[in-house]
Amino acid sequence: MKSLLIPIVGDTHVVDQPDILHRHGKDESFHRAMPPDLVVYPETNAQVSEIVRRCSERRCPVIPFGTGTSLEGHIAALQGGVCIDLSRMDQILALHASDLDCRVQAGIKRSALNQELAKDGLFFTVDPGADASLGGMAATRASGTNTVRYGTMADNILGLTVVLADGRIIETGSRARKSAAGYDLTHLMCGSEGTLGVITELSVRCFGRPLAQSAAVCSFLTLAGAVDTVIETIQCGIPVARAELLDDVQMNAVNRYSDLSYPERSTLFLEFDGTEQSVAEQSQWVAALAAENGGDDFVWSTLTEEKTRLWQARHDAYHAARAMRPGCEGWVTDVCVPISTLTECIVATRADVDREGMLAPIVGHVGDGNFHVLLLVDPRSESEMATAHGINDRLIERALSVGGTCTGEHGIGYGKLKHLEAEQGEAIDVMRQIKTALDPFGIMNPGKVVSAVHDTH
Amino acid sequence: MKSLLIPIVGDTHVVDQPDILHRHGKDESFHRAMPPDLVVYPETNAQVSEIVRRCSERRCPVIPFGTGTSLEGHIAALQGGVCIDLSRMDQILALHASDLDCRVQAGIKRSALNQELAKDGLFFTVDPGADASLGGMAATRASGTNTVRYGTMADNILGLTVVLADGRIIETGSRARKSAAGYDLTHLMCGSEGTLGVITELSVRCFGRPLAQSAAVCSFLTLAGAVDTVIETIQCGIPVARAELLDDVQMNAVNRYSDLSYPERSTLFLEFDGTEQSVAEQSQWVAALAAENGGDDFVWSTLTEEKTRLWQARHDAYHAARAMRPGCEGWVTDVCVPISTLTECIVATRADVDREGMLAPIVGHVGDGNFHVLLLVDPRSESEMATAHGINDRLIERALSVGGTCTGEHGIGYGKLKHLEAEQGEAIDVMRQIKTALDPFGIMNPGKVVSAVHDTH
Numbered sequence: 001m002k003s004l005l006i007p008i009v010g011d012t013h014v015v016d017q018p019d020i021l022h023r024h025g026k027d028e029s030f031h032r033a034m035p036p037d038l039v040v041y042p043e044t045n046a047q048v049s050e051i052v053r054r055c056s057e058r059r060c061p062v063i064p065f066g067t068g069t070s071l072e073g074h075i076a077a078l079q080g081g082v083c084i085d086l087s088r089m090d091q092i093l094a095l096h097a098s099d100l101d102c103r104v105q106a107g108i109k110r111s112a113l114n115q116e117l118a119k120d121g122l123f124f125t126v127d128p129g130a131d132a133s134l135g136g137m138a139a140t141r142a143s144g145t146n147t148v149r150y151g152t153m154a155d156n157i158l159g160l161t162v163v164l165a166d167g168r169i170i171e172t173g174s175r176a177r178k179s180a181a182g183y184d185l186t187h188l189m190c191g192s193e194g195t196l197g198v199i200t201e202l203s204v205r206c207f208g209r210p211l212a213q214s215a216a217v218c219s220f221l222t223l224a225g226a227v228d229t230v231i232e233t234i235q236c237g238i239p240v241a242r243a244e245l246l247d248d249v250q251m252n253a254v255n256r257y258s259d260l261s262y263p264e265r266s267t268l269f270l271e272f273d274g275t276e277q278s279v280a281e282q283s284q285w286v287a288a289l290a291a292e293n294g295g296d297d298f299v300w301s302t303l304t305e306e307k308t309r310l311w312q313a314r315h316d317a318y319h320a321a322r323a324m325r326p327g328c329e330g331w332v333t334d335v336c337v338p339i340s341t342l343t344e345c346i347v348a349t350r351a352d353v354d355r356e357g358m359l360a361p362i363v364g365h366v367g368d369g370n371f372h373v374l375l376l377v378d379p380r381s382e383s384e385m386a387t388a389h390g391i392n393d394r395l396i397e398r399a400l401s402v403g404g405t406c407t408g409e410h411g412i413g414y415g416k417l418k419h420l421e422a423e424q425g426e427a428i429d430v431m432r433q434i435k436t437a438l439d440p441f442g443i444m445n446p447g448k449v450v451s452a453v454h455d456t457h
Numbered sequence: 458m459k460s461l462l463i464p465i466v467g468d469t470h471v472v473d474q475p476d477i478l479h480r481h482g483k484d485e486s487f488h489r490a491m492p493p494d495l496v497v498y499p500e501t502n503a504q505v506s507e508i509v510r511r512c513s514e515r516r517c518p519v520i521p522f523g524t525g526t527s528l529e530g531h532i533a534a535l536q537g538g539v540c541i542d543l544s545r546m547d548q549i550l551a552l553h554a555s556d557l558d559c560r561v562q563a564g565i566k567r568s569a570l571n572q573e574l575a576k577d578g579l580f581f582t583v584d585p586g587a588d589a590s591l592g593g594m595a596a597t598r599a600s601g602t603n604t605v606r607y608g609t610m611a612d613n614i615l616g617l618t619v620v621l622a623d624g625r626i627i628e629t630g631s632r633a634r635k636s637a638a639g640y641d642l643t644h645l646m647c648g649s650e651g652t653l654g655v656i657t658e659l660s661v662r663c664f665g666r667p668l669a670q671s672a673a674v675c676s677f678l679t680l681a682g683a684v685d686t687v688i689e690t691i692q693c694g695i696p697v698a699r700a701e702l703l704d705d706v707q708m709n710a711v712n713r714y715s716d717l718s719y720p721e722r723s724t725l726f727l728e729f730d731g732t733e734q735s736v737a738e739q740s741q742w743v744a745a746l747a748a749e750n751g752g753d754d755f756v757w758s759t760l761t762e763e764k765t766r767l768w769q770a771r772h773d774a775y776h777a778a779r780a781m782r783p784g785c786e787g788w789v790t791d792v793c794v795p796i797s798t799l800t801e802c803i804v805a806t807r808a809d810v811d812r813e814g815m816l817a818p819i820v821g822h823v824g825d826g827n828f829h830v831l832l833l834v835d836p837r838s839e840s841e842m843a844t845a846h847g848i849n850d851r852l853i854e855r856a857l858s859v860g861g862t863c864t865g866e867h868g869i870g871y872g873k874l875k876h877l878e879a880e881q882g883e884a885i886d887v888m889r890q891i892k893t894a895l896d897p898f899g900i901m902n903p904g905k906v907v908s909a910v911h912d913t914h
Contacts, residue, residue, distance in 0.1 A: 098796075098797040099797045142637070155612065170882070175794075175795045175861065177795075178611075180865065181873075191641050339555075408633060423639075425627070431639055
């Protein structure tokens with residue numbers, strides 16, 4: 001393949017050094033590295049198209065790659081092949097500040113985009129833990145701490161450019177805020193994890209920075225009290241901007257990692273956006289709900305620096321957790337459930353983890369009904385992995401039994417194939433029919449999402 | 458077919474009386490009636506499945522039918538066949554008030570659903586002009602006056618039950634607020650206009666009734682002033698709940714139809730939701746923007762009765778317009794554009810309509826960048842229809858040239874096939890591939906959305 005790709009992008013942009021290959025076959029999770037045969041760095045849609053066309057002719061697997069920060073083995077080259085690294089396609093193509101949207105290449109990272117948008121008083125809201133690329137975030141249907149107020153990637157993409165399995169380049173959507181024009185290919189591609197095509201450009205919504213903003217931290221006597229506070233906040237329709245839960249285990253990790261001294265109890269990190277008046281109103285309400293549920297007084301951060309520090313601690317949760325057990329790998333599983341069942345799900349999960357004697361903090365975007373269990377594992381220990389599998393399986397069974405989903409925001413990769421089957425039933429056959437129609441040779445990120453179930457841990 | 462269907466639903470539920478057939482082949486627009494051969498009234502998912510399976514075996518077209526209030530010929534039986542009328546599947550299957558969602562059968566109408574939800578202090582937000590069925594609204598990706606605040610059907614559906622072209626019954630989505638589990642079949646089905654399957658059940662979001670609400674009417678010296686006020690409102694991030702434009706022609710129609718006495722100038726109908734404080738704050742801001750753009754003082758309605766009257770007048774806009782020219786048919790076209798281009802698009806469209814001497818009010822959900830031209834036509838007059846076609850074509854060209862869409866909320870049916878081609882380019886081939894994969898015999902609502910372009914006006 002190398003000699004076929006060099007004429008497209010030049011010889012410095014087709015790489016087969018083992019360390020580079022390894023880095024492109026390993027995500028941020030415990031899933032083992034499965035390196036591709038080549039990594040190629042295109043700079044234009046036309047180059048991506050030509051690369052995919054060549055791969056298609058040779059029936060060679062194609063794996064799109066953003067920053068490699070996914071968590072379910074999404075980028076593992078299960079059958080080898082060509083990894084298309086989009087990091088050189090990282091430009092903002094157009095910023096329409098008065099329409100609150102912009103057009104970007106898929107390789108741009110969210111922090112870089114936000115730096116540019118800040119110059120116009122705007123921000124892009126979706127903030128997964130990692131500084132991921134927008135293309136990767138679209139491909140995995142990512143969300144984050146702001147989602148309770150501003151939505152997921154699915155809610156914030158207006159249109160895409162996608163290179164299909166045969167090299168065709170299509171544009172989906174438009175810059176209109178809504179449309180009833182034909183099948184919704186934008187949403188079909190969003191969350192397809194590179195199995196239907198390579199996302200190369202996105203039009204995304206942005207928002208004006210709120211006039212006022214304040215953040216608060218509140219710790220609770222019980223895990224249930226913290227979760228109940230958020231449930232009641234949502235049920236009352238209070239438009240909280242962020243409502244993040246960190247349990248006692250995670251708070252211990254955060255204090256150690258970020259040199260903080262929060263109480264090591266279940267804690268909510270909250271943010272309120274709006275005008276001075278509405279922020280004050282919202283926070284009074286939530287403070288009252290917290291007090292009724294065994295919460296301490298709110299500790300407020302209003303200075304930008306303090307807030308940044310607070311949210312940095314939240315975003316560092318994964319690294320903080322991993323630092324609790326040096327040398328371990330992280331197995332971050334996530335589910336999302338109807339909010340009325342959230343307390344029961346989280347409490348039962350905490351009990352299960354403790355019963356199994358596993359070190360595993362729980363954090364969550366609880367306003368969405370979404371939470372993560374950060375299983376700290378040694379993948380070389382068969383018994384430990386079996387325990388972790390058991391916890392994960394029971395967690396997902398618990399979520400599905402109350403009408404939830406096996407993943408709120410991390411996606412399927414190959415790590416959750418069997419759980420997708422359990423959740424979707426016959427609908428997965430429809431997904432396979434679509435996959436076959438658009439990628440008849442099965443070259444696009446093979447073994448992910450719609451693959452027959454297999455286990456490659 | 459009749460004898461094949463009677464065993465499934467009983468002989469009273471398979472109908473071939475000409476008047477019933479006619480009513481099922483004619484929507485609310487100028488598109489001429491194209492009756493099906495049979496209308497069948499199932500009551501269960503299993504019956505729908507069995508009906509479709511029988512039709513599939515015979516390669517007989519299937520047209521799902523909600524209330525017949527669509528506007529682009531969606532329900533016309535272009536090739537005859539069986540119309541599946543879902544009006545007997547109109548139950549609320551589950552109401553989860555504490556999760557702010559409910560499960561309904563597809564035939565329930567939005568007003569009936571809202572009557573039930575009101576008992577729990579909840580409401581379903583999407584409100585197209587007609588009292589449509591939820592299934593029909595999902596199939597056409599409908600929206601309405603609340604969309605600027607609460608989203609379209611696409612934003613408010615959590616999951617669907619769909620009967621596919623071969624009779625398979627699938628469930629998409631879940632009750633979780635977000636999910637990254639596999640391809641987004643919910644969004645694929647939403648807006649597919651019955652061409653991929655029959656939607657039989659929906660899980661939808663509902664919202665708590667706001668603590669405070671007030672509505673205002675404001676008339677403007679110029680059309681541009683009215684639209685600019687809304688654009689600035691959106692750009693400032695003011696979370697207005699409704700922002701509806703009615704131009705001078707429409708205001709004349711509304712006054713006559715509903716016996717009101719508003720000034721007959723371009724007018725905004727506005728609504729603010731929230732707490733007492735936030736409603737007051739929002740309305741002060743918008744009033745200030747209106748004043749700067751040549752708007753009169755707001756005329757407030759705070760009593761429930763007054764507000765109901767005000768919004769009823771808005772919802773009656775289509776009937777009011779048609780009453781201006783007794784015996785005419787309505788050709789309601791709609792586009793949606795990036796909001797910064799909205800004033801220019803509406804003003805140019807008004808000028809075009811006036812130049813052509815056509816009677817055609819303009820109304821719009823302008824907060825979304827979405828507006829309608831209500832062309833009042835006599836379909837028997839070739840020259841008039843040619844004029845109307847010209848206005849519609851130029852309107853859509855104008856919308857596409859600024860990055861907009863050929864339909865914000867009405868859909869494609871067969872009335873906008875060529876415009877979908879113009880908008881989507883190669884992406885329409887992908888839609889066709891999906892259609893072929895899921896409906897290989899082309900029995901599901903043939904001739905709509907993804908059909909080769911043809912003209913059946």
